[in-house]
Amino acid sequence: NIRNLAMEKVATTIFFPCRYSQNGCHQRLLHTEKTEHEETCEYRPYQCPCPGTVCKWHGPLEAVLQHLTTQHKSVTSLQGEDIVFLATDIHLPGACDWVMMQTCFGCNFLLVLEKQEKHEGHQQFFAVVQLIGTRKQAEQFQYRLELNGHGRRMLWEATPRSIHEGVTAAIQNNDCLVFETSMAHMFSENGNLGINVTISKRRP
């Protein structure tokens, strides 16, 4: 017992280096803080932000764009703050995803639309925008997704995710544009769904 107490004393006073210290992180952390820090540590390698692929790539933020443009050539790209993200063949059965890149304000954003069956027998669509950048950079922006047609309009506005955190949690928590299959069909034409995407700078 005396020994354990001694060990606990050590654990609450000794500082450990972050596991990403070799990548440049200079933080020193208590044992109790270590896991939480490393999860969001900005020096943690970035994973490939393409949804629905089995790509195992990871590396520094600076290398993500090149990885995408060379290894995921099917991801198309559009310039401008206000573009249309066209998802084709949305009626195809099963889980699907659509990705495209939007470039504006000197930054690159990845637009993601996923069709998922989170609840059995009930397919839904989830759309979200990620910045190819850090969380801090992402917080300077705001995105708007808009569906329009037949006298109806649906809109979602939020802060982009950083590709460092990814979109899995956002989709899992419905912290994105969520819409039903019937709505997707109503807003689509010939099986193609156009989502208006507008990116803007947050007012300071």
Next chain:
Amino acid sequence: NIRNLAMEKVATTIFFPCRYSQNGCHQRLLHTEKTEHEETCEYRPYQCPCPGTVCKWHGPLEAVLQHLTTQHKSVTSLQGEDIVFLATDIHLPGACDWVMMQTCFGCNFLLVLEKQEKHEGHQQFFAVVQLIGTRKQAEQFQYRLELNGHGRRMLWEATPRSIHEGVTAAIQNNDCLVFETSMAHMFSENGNLGINVTISKRRP
């Protein structure tokens, strides 16, 4: 066979009165047109537009408002084109509904929020606006529902339903604002969800 042909001939040339002729409908209809017309006939009695009640009242449009104000006193009312529809205790389990009345442009609108489990184990919220009036009158308006908070915004715009058609089909077809329970909780405060409702005249 000759007899059947003769009967068919009769059916395609004889006109029948609408079943609501006693209420004032002067339409004369072919046998094949009768059912469809009567479903949307403007002389069909209006049913009580309160959702979730077992009220069996029906009567002419002119009597609906009085029925609501005398028999459904719990339905509160607000004046103005731009109001907040406050739904309280949205976290209570089970199917629920919230109703309130909004008065503007000399018309009365019924705002409906329903919590339903359309798909097993998956509760969702559905919000829609009805006009206490005919379909034709409803088409002159547009409504906007908006959820706001925590740097997020969700918006739905559409034409109000007439209470003559009701909201059951709109909710069944997701032709309304549909949102997940987790989103309702994110936008709510102390279990109360405020939905911004704006009614406007459609441009001709």
